[in-house]
Amino acid sequence: MPSNETLTLTVQRFHPQRQPNTLSMSYTVPKTKTLLQALTHIKRTQDPTLTFNAGCNASVCGSCAVRVNGREVLACAYTPQEGDLIEPLRYATVLKDLVVDASHTTTLNARAHNASHGHKEEMQSIDAAHAITRQSDCILCSACYSACPVLAVNSDFLGPFALTRSWRYIADSREADTSSIMQSIQTNGIWDCTLCGECTTVCPQHIDPKNDIMMLQGKAGILGYTNPKFGGGMSFDGGFGTPDFGVPSF
Amino acid sequence: MLDILIVGAGGAGLTAALEAHRAGAKVAILSKSYPTRSQTAMAQGGINAVLTPSDSIEHHIADTLQSAHDLASIEAITQLCQGAPKAINWLGSLGMPFSRDTQEGVAQRRLGGASAPRACYAQDYTGLKLIHTLYDQVIEAGIPLYHEHFLLNCIVEENHILGITALDIRTSTVKAIAAKSVILATGGYSKLYGDFSTNAQGATGDGIAAALRAGARISDIEFVQFHPTALASSSILISESARGAGGLLIDGEGKRFVDELAPRDVVARAIYEAIERTGRAYLDIRHLGEAYIEEHLPQERKLAQLYEGVDCVHALIPIKPAAHYTMGGIEVDAQGMSAVRGLFAVGECANAHIHGANRLGGNSLLELVVFGRDTARHALTFAQKSTPPNANDTQFQKDSAFIHACFHRFTNQIDFYEKQTFLSKIAYRNAGLFRNEMHLKGVLGVVRQIQKELPFMGVKDKLSTYNTNLVEFLEFGNIIELAEVLLVGAINRIESRGAHYRSDYPQSHPHFAHPTISWKEQGVLCNAFE
Ligand SMILES: Cc1cc2nc3c(=O)[nH]c(=O)nc-3n(C[C@H](O)[C@H](O)[C@H](O)COP(=O)(O)OP(=O)(O)OC[C@H]3O[C@@H](n4cnc5c(N)ncnc54)[C@H](O)[C@@H]3O)c2cc1C
Ligand code: SF4
Ligand code: SF4
Ligand code: FES
Numbered sequence: 001m002p003s004n005e006t007l008t009l010t011v012q013r014f015h016p017q018r019q020p021n022t023l024s025m026s027y028t029v030p031k032t033k034t035l036l037q038a039l040t041h042i043k044r045t046q047d048p049t050l051t052f053n054a055g056c057n058a059s060v061c062g063s064c065a066v067r068v069n070g071r072e073v074l075a076c077a078y079t080p081q082e083g084d085l086i087e088p089l090r091y092a093t094v095l096k097d098l099v100v101d102a103s104h105t106t107t108l109n110a111r112a113h114n115a116s117h118g119h120k121e122e123m124q125s126i127d128a129a130h131a132i133t134r135q136s137d138c139i140l141c142s143a144c145y146s147a148c149p150v151l152a153v154n155s156d157f158l159g160p161f162a163l164t165r166s167w168r169y170i171a172d173s174r175e176a177d178t179s180s181i182m183q184s185i186q187t188n189g190i191w192d193c194t195l196c197g198e199c200t201t202v203c204p205q206h207i208d209p210k211n212d213i214m215m216l217q218g219k220a221g222i223l224g225y226t227n228p229k230f231g232g233g234m235s236f237d238g239g240f241g242t243p244d245f246g247v248p249s250f
Numbered sequence: 251m252l253d254i255l256i257v258g259a260g261g262a263g264l265t266a267a268l269e270a271h272r273a274g275a276k277v278a279i280l281s282k283s284y285p286t287r288s289q290t291a292m293a294q295g296g297i298n299a300v301l302t303p304s305d306s307i308e309h310h311i312a313d314t315l316q317s318a319h320d321l322a323s324i325e326a327i328t329q330l331c332q333g334a335p336k337a338i339n340w341l342g343s344l345g346m347p348f349s350r351d352t353q354e355g356v357a358q359r360r361l362g363g364a365s366a367p368r369a370c371y372a373q374d375y376t377g378l379k380l381i382h383t384l385y386d387q388v389i390e391a392g393i394p395l396y397h398e399h400f401l402l403n404c405i406v407e408e409n410h411i412l413g414i415t416a417l418d419i420r421t422s423t424v425k426a427i428a429a430k431s432v433i434l435a436t437g438g439y440s441k442l443y444g445d446f447s448t449n450a451q452g453a454t455g456d457g458i459a460a461a462l463r464a465g466a467r468i469s470d471i472e473f474v475q476f477h478p479t480a481l482a483s484s485s486i487l488i489s490e491s492a493r494g495a496g497g498l499l500i501d502g503e504g505k506r507f508v509d510e511l512a513p514r515d516v517v518a519r520a521i522y523e524a525i526e527r528t529g530r531a532y533l534d535i536r537h538l539g540e541a542y543i544e545e546h547l548p549q550e551r552k553l554a555q556l557y558e559g560v561d562c563v564h565a566l567i568p569i570k571p572a573a574h575y576t577m578g579g580i581e582v583d584a585q586g587m588s589a590v591r592g593l594f595a596v597g598e599c600a601n602a603h604i605h606g607a608n609r610l611g612g613n614s615l616l617e618l619v620v621f622g623r624d625t626a627r628h629a630l631t632f633a634q635k636s637t638p639p640n641a642n643d644t645q646f647q648k649d650s651a652f653i654h655a656c657f658h659r660f661t662n663q664i665d666f667y668e669k670q671t672f673l674s675k676i677a678y679r680n681a682g683l684f685r686n687e688m689h690l691k692g693v694l695g696v697v698r699q700i701q702k703e704l705p706f707m708g709v710k711d712k713l714s715t716y717n718t719n720l721v722e723f724l725e726f727g728n729i730i731e732l733a734e735v736l737l738v739g740a741i742n743r744i745e746s747r748g749a750h751y752r753s754d755y756p757q758s759h760p761h762f763a764h765p766t767i768s769w770k771e772q773g774v775l776c777n778a779f780e
Binding site: 015016017018033034043044045048049051052053054055056057058060061062063077079095096099102103105106109110113114115116117119122123124125126128129132133136137138139140165168169172174175 | 283284286287288289291292339342343344345347348349350351352354355372373375377378379382383386387389390392395397420450451452483484486487553556557559667671709710711713714715716717718719
């Protein structure tokens, strides 16, 4: 019963071993600062079967992303409101309730070869370090991936967090050779993004994958890659708009 | 068969895996979550290393020794501090995005207890960027990973490691995984203090408890570092930099009560006392001004707003001390090996006698990297040379039966979540910052009672798919096992030293300038100072 001290939350539940396997359940909980506190309260005092993931409580481990009323949030950073509907992230297999199979965070980064492949130098200026600061704030929460409309039609799309990480390495002034990364993001990668900006809107770390993808497209153009969708050559300033950050020196 | 199985995928586990892979070992990593969800991601302050001529390795050694209060090994500390510059270079070579100074080198700042700006950092995200950098390399190297597998026990024959048993969390099935050597890198046990801890949820000492059950020796479990400034209602960490920048500590009557920059344990106890005396304690950074706070402490402002509903530009931040780092762990030799042959340990779950009675900020991330790499090499050497005894499936059968019992035999008349909450409260109040014999014995009595009651607990969620109710019950079992060790250690150590403060014995005594060693014989806990 909603009152000044409590609120009612509805959780979209899933259990492969039950019939029916999906079910909406409502819980009345004391008002809490974070959704994670509310979920923990439910599990500890009302329903120990309610299943969700959490780790740090402090927005750095990326465990707790869910959708609230259709929008991706970190449960540990979102203050719940009366009537909220809590659902699991999209485009990943739901294992149980709010828990999804998060192994795509590993496989997509593997596909893009997102790692350092050796350095040409160890020193780096403050400005050059700034160029990759935001991108390396990613906590792999997968909120952006769940928000990306392209995944609804193309499940092979690399998606925003992997591409942001590609840019994090390609834009790193110390890197000696990022060609394998650039090569691996051409198919189902940078050219498949519609630049809708949904990923940017939901990222709890204020990362801008859309802009990073534009930067990658620009860099790809310089390196002679072309957008297969346009058949012919496509240069950086060919119509995708100009990125809002300055182009770093490559 | 695997040469090395690494259990735990925080900074220590991933470093060891990369080095083992480089050295040609057949290696795999197992963790109860995903690597980037490890607690290492939470570290903000930095990682210590002497990089410039204005600082010296001797000073790094001296600072570390002093903080350890005669409970550390000078050889181990020397190895750590000498290995530090190389560790930073190695991280740099993997692409670690350190913050930079004007000379294009790695930026460094001063943390509490350090005689120079020695902590290399990446904004307030040092641990986050560290773990992601390492994990990107692990992925690229193609090292096999077992995600969401919970270590149950070590498989040991004739005091020789043969592998481990683990619960596949997705299906609740028990698996046995064979390996010639095993490295435990499972982190600390600060969550013994439940909501009175800054730690991530999984910091339940699983690896230490498993090692103890396997016949290894564990040590100094009573030494727990409390961070002075956690948020009062959530125990979320407010970094030391707030005090470093001039933040003041104020009691419930609006008065200052301690030198804000005194050592962590001193400040933490003073805050605890101020709360006892006046009901509250606060961190005051209002005088720093909005511009400064936005530029240098934005994270602190955000957290105080979310969790306490206060804007620290205009209001006081309510705080309390909270369990932050556990110095105790699996007793290891200079090679990182425990008393069980082939069972190694590294990181917060190990006691390599670096931190002694009190850890210095920035030294634990360093330990992960320096000893992570060394331990991997020693584990590989062991794997190549050893001739293991024959394996059998006794442990696997035992653990399968146990999981079955958790579902079907344990009676569920007592709610373990309630017991856990109760334990964390009395541990915080009686076996936390201030301890005395009577209170410690009281908590020990409760812990032993809870141990007896475990069969009357169990899981309420009876289905096998992704059962976190079961995982949390197993974690609680480990916490209860270690709580006994912590209490017995704290009762027997009739002195005060670093983080262990006995109000009935407020002085240090040379007789106790030795580690507390604990082990089990036929399931019975034994304890000695060595
Ligand atoms: C808020 C905070 C800030 C900190 N800041 C700093 C700092 O600035 N500098 C510094 O040096 N130190 C800092 N520390 C301490 C430091 O972060 C930790 O000591 C260190 O990260 C521990 O690393 P680890 O690899 O040993 O373990 P963890 O990072 O804790 O990883 C443990 C791993 O083991 C796995 N695991 C645990 N149990 C099991 C099981 N049963 N089965 C399978 N896998 C299991 C986990 O999933 C995880 O992968 C901080 C700590 C906290 C909490
Ligand atoms: S901008 Fe691109 S990556 Fe981001 S949500 Fe839209 S389509 Fe997906
Ligand atoms: S880019 Fe942002 S939303 Fe996407 S995974 Fe990283 S932190 Fe999460
Ligand atoms: S619990 Fe770690 S990000 Fe929310």
